[in-house]
Amino acid sequence: MVPTSWYLALSAVLFAIGAVGVLVRRNIIVVFMAIELMLNAVNLTFVAFARQLGTIDGQVIVFFVMTVAAAEAAVGLAIIIAAFRNRPTVNADELAVLRW
């Protein structure tokens, strides 16, 4: 039996990889995918903890996270499309209109 902490460590690594992706990639769609990766890393901890505690609650939370991820993906991609219409780029640097 693999100890729960190993799963957690694995999720930590995946999470960090996702974070690095958010940081270094300029293609905003890839950034989104990195975010999905981070979400999934967290899901792994939930499921691992649920197993550790022998309860089902952690898995339910994963369900909710998936819902949120789906909604986020839909809205986020819609935003990308809308932005792309105005400025044909998905480069995060060039979409920096939020600065003052």
Add this chain to the structure above:
Amino acid sequence: MTGNVLLSLIVWTPLVGALLVLLVPRDQPDGARRAAFAFSSLTFVLSLALWAGFRADTADFQWIEQGAWVPSFGIQYILGVDGVSLFLVLLTTFLTPLVILFSFGDITTRVKEYFFFLLMLETGMLGAFLALDLFLFYVFWELMLIPMYFIIGVWGGARRIYASLKFLIYTLAASLLMLVAILYLVSVHAHGAAVTFDVRELYGTVLSPTEQLWLFTAFALAFAVKVPMFPLHTWLPDAHVEAPTGGSVILAGVLLKMGTYGFLRFAMPLFPDATRAATPLILALAVVGILYGAAVAMVQPDLKKLVAYSSVSHLGFVMLGLFAVNTIGVEGAIYQMLNHGLSTGALFLLVGVIYGRRHTRAIADFGGLWKPLPRYAAVFLVVMLSSIGLPGLNGFIGEFLILLGSFAANRAATVFASGGLVLGAVYMLWMFQRVIFGPLRHEENAHLQDLTGREIAVLAPVVAMIVVMGVYPRPFLRAMEPSVKALVARIEAHDGPATRIAARVNGQR
């Protein structure tokens, strides 16, 4: 304890009105105007009921409403009125409808937003006067800032952005210190007891002298900016000059009283030892403010600036009376707060009248207005005389009691302060001479319209109160006396000057 809701009605009616005003369609500004006037008038009627039911024979808070608000932090919703706050509430509810009525013709852009902010401001002011929970007080205190910021910043004059920011930051910065002090005070009080922000219980907090001094300083800074005391006053002239007439009236009439009220209700009774320690400094600043304000007012070329600096001078008198810490001085100070609200409010209205006609506030642009505007001149005369404390009008009662009270506490300060009586007459009369007397210097002024019916409707109640309060101050003084005595007793130590004087007065000689 919570059998009545009158105070809540008074506090929240304007806010309900504010929200309803927002619902009025944009193309019907008259509807917004009428709704705002109706709600503020309703508030005034309610506050009259409060006065009618007020018992003048007790120092306790009355009409108390108490309920939990944020129980986990001991924050409660406590409203209550005593002889100190009663008349300030009445002043607020009295002035607001008049300001709204005056603004009927004054404000033509974004009408409903203006009245929304004005009514919201009224709720904030009333709440601050009535709150007995320090946290609730702080919430209302900050709530007043926002509408005033917008009133100056949106409907103001050319430099309105500078003025409104200056106003906001000056007051906000100082009041944040007060928030910290409140939290500290509550945490000290909570040692070994339940956490509470109820000021009636906090009055009994035992603090070391050093703690008192720090906390008093924090409170005093917040209030001193509002008063405003020299040298924290420079936001006032800018704010007044840029604010629309209604904003100036409320600012001078009520908001400045927040500072002096805060001293009397919170800073002084919460930290009596520190109050006594700081008295010489405060008295000195008050006296400087009186003379300085009067001197600087004299050389102002702008009418509104002149009135603004005169406020610095007048509020100096109020501080003088408060820190006399005896019944006479404090009653005089409260009375003077009301007087200043009426007379300076009226002065701003009068400046607003000619500004509306000529779109200038420069004294040099007027002169000889008596001929085209006899009624205006007559009202101006009465208001000006009230402002310089002519006996028979309201201003005298306040100034006399303040001087009488402070004479016992600090003779030197009183003697210097009384110089303000002369200097006050100098700048007011000189201004009056240049604006109202003399030949008509500018052709444009020859055909100005005299006061309209609506303007008379606004000014007449103020002038009437100016006379009534000068001739028959008894109802006012009687109602505030027990509360003032209680507060003074709280501030005053057993060996303090007021007690010494009382002993001498009651003495056997």
Add this chain to the structure above:
Amino acid sequence: MHGGEIIPTSTLWLIPALPLAGLLLAIVFGDRKRLVTIVAPGVVGIAFAVALASVVTLLRAPAGARLVDDVYPWIVAGPFRADVAFRVDALAAVMVLIVTGVGFLIHVYSVGYMAHDESLPRFFAYLNLFMFAMLLLVLADNLVVLFVGWEGVGLCSYLLIGFWYEKDENAAAGKKAFVVNRIGDLGFVLGLLLLAWSTAANGAISLDVAHVEEHVHLLAPQTATAVALLLLVGAAGKSAQLPLYVWLPDAMAGPTPVSALIHAATMVTAGIYMIARLHVVFLASPFALEVVAIVGAATALFAATIALVQTDIKKVLAYSTVSQLGFMVLALGVGAFATAIFHVMTHAFFKALLFLGAGSVIHGMSGEQDVSQMGGLREKMPITWWTFLVGTLAIAGAPGFAGFFSKDEILAHTWGTGHYALWAVGAFTAGLTAFYMFRLLFLTFFGELRAAPEIAHHVHESPPVMTVPLVILAALSIVGGWVGLPEGWLWGPAFGRFLAPVTGHSALGEHGAGVETALMLVATLLAAGGATLAYVFYVRMPGLPYLLAWRLKPVYELLVGKYWIDELYDAVVVRPYVALSNLLWRIVDQMMIDGAVNGVATTVLANGQLWRYVQDGNVQHYALVFLGGAIALLSYYLVR
């Protein structure tokens, strides 16, 4: 002195209330001139009648009694209490009769004098307001109420001096009067404060006249001196004494009836009345009394010298008023309080007469006030001439006339209390008074008319509504002094006996009647000398004054320039104050305080500009910072 029977009454409030009602009617019916000209004098007449009735009641009561009307509690705060209460005792009785009586005559006169002025209703409104304030002042049973009247008359003076507001000088003169009065009032208020706290007793602080009189013994000697000197400052402001007299000559900018009523007969005597009312305080401080006497004598002499060379008919009378007020203050200073009030009364008669006569002259001369443009009006204005002559004789102290007895009494008391130097000053001033008054009389009514033909053509006697008051006042200027004859003459000093319960008997010393007669003779001779000199100068040898002025040029210019006191005040007080104010505003307020405030703002802003580079809008950069924060937090948990 205090004590005595108190007769409660409830009619005294009517006396000030009547003019107040007149004021309200004048405001309401401002557009109906005729009604106003009936109502305004009418209410004052009724007030006179009510006052007379009250005085009759008082006379019937035993000596020392007083009528008291406690109307309502006014200011009650803590231990302090001041009621709106009125009293009529002997002192107030005299004053209230003077005020309402002379006031009524002047109201009637004004109906004629102001007939052609479009602002007549406003004039009568002010005049009624003045009567209200003045009556409040003299009837007050409480010093705070007295102060209401005190400032109220100052206000009316301000308004009436600036009545013709369209001229800048008038408005400025009004303001000057108010401000200088305020300086005096400041002293008065401080005096009252000190008095209030020093006489506090039995848990009560009160400024009731009776309370003060009862507890005046609580005053320590230095305190009494301080109170008395502060009150003297107040009196000096209101009664135009050195160094606060400067407003009164300027006050002549107002309509002439105003000069007669306010700046001669009534308001300016308020300071005298106040000192008399509070004489117990002054008696507690011999030093203060001495100061009072010196101020009075100095003012009398000082103003008389200026009056010698003035050419404006009203300015001469104004300086003469200042001088006469100095006499009254001198009387107060030597403790002859009743005598001072006696002179207040006679002065009210003859000075009102002189001013109204001057007004009649000005009216006839189409507004001309310069005596160098007048002359020879004897024939054209006979009633004015005769009455003016009576007034001049009265003020100069011609035997038998009103001024003779009162001035004589003052000088006698001055001598009698051992103030020989002050007596000399007073007697010399009496001579000067005769000189300048006769100079005025001769220049106005003798010789040839020097005015331009178109004015000369219009010169006419005034209508009866103006001349009747002149005649009545002339009669009073003759007989008014007979109530206070020297000791041993017929009924003797009846006036002093009447006032004695209030003001006390002033000691005339042990010189006896012989000395008084001798003093009287000296003063009369001096006055006669002055009059004769004036006759020589201005009728017999009209070139002589010019020669003298040329010979004594510096002295002459000093006098014409009124000792340059106004200029001195301007240079020492007014200008530095304005400059200081500007300095405070521009340097302290705008540069220092606002500079500091804006400096803080600028610092914050610069700081923000710096941090702005961090805030570059690149979300990934923010995210890296975020990551750094997360790492730091985790490190904390790891290390802990």
Add this chain to the structure above:
Amino acid sequence: MGSVTFFLLATALVVSALTVVVHPNPVKSAMALVATLFLLAVEFVFLGAHMIAALQVIVYAGAIMVLFLFVIMLLNLSDEEAEARRRGRALFRIGAWIGGGVLAAELAALFLRVPFPAPAAPPAGYGGAESVATALFVDYALPFELTSILLLIAVIGTVVLAQRRAS
């Protein structure tokens, strides 16, 4: 599951995740993400979360990733990283990678420090459709309903954002 299986799976997961992050071509990145999600589903199965594993494959790998691919195709994006790389972000990239490494190390260290006891054997039917459904529709009924609102808002938002404005 033995340690060997775990490490093999873990290695595959890390490699595929790294591919998502570093591959310059977005389509390839997306495919790598699909692989990652599948591998995670396998982990879920090992952890007894059968239902969630199924959902992972259907919803994530099936629906969401298709959406991603669809958008990539729609916008016709090609490899543009090379161009971007030229603009001196090297320092930033190094920082980000170091930061990510430190974060992973710290988190892993924290987790590995905790001595979890061996979990008890799960009850029968643990992680099956029935147990998840019971939890979801009984204990978490209200949050579940709230998610529907969330999704509704997302749908509306998407429609509003993506529609072509009549200009």
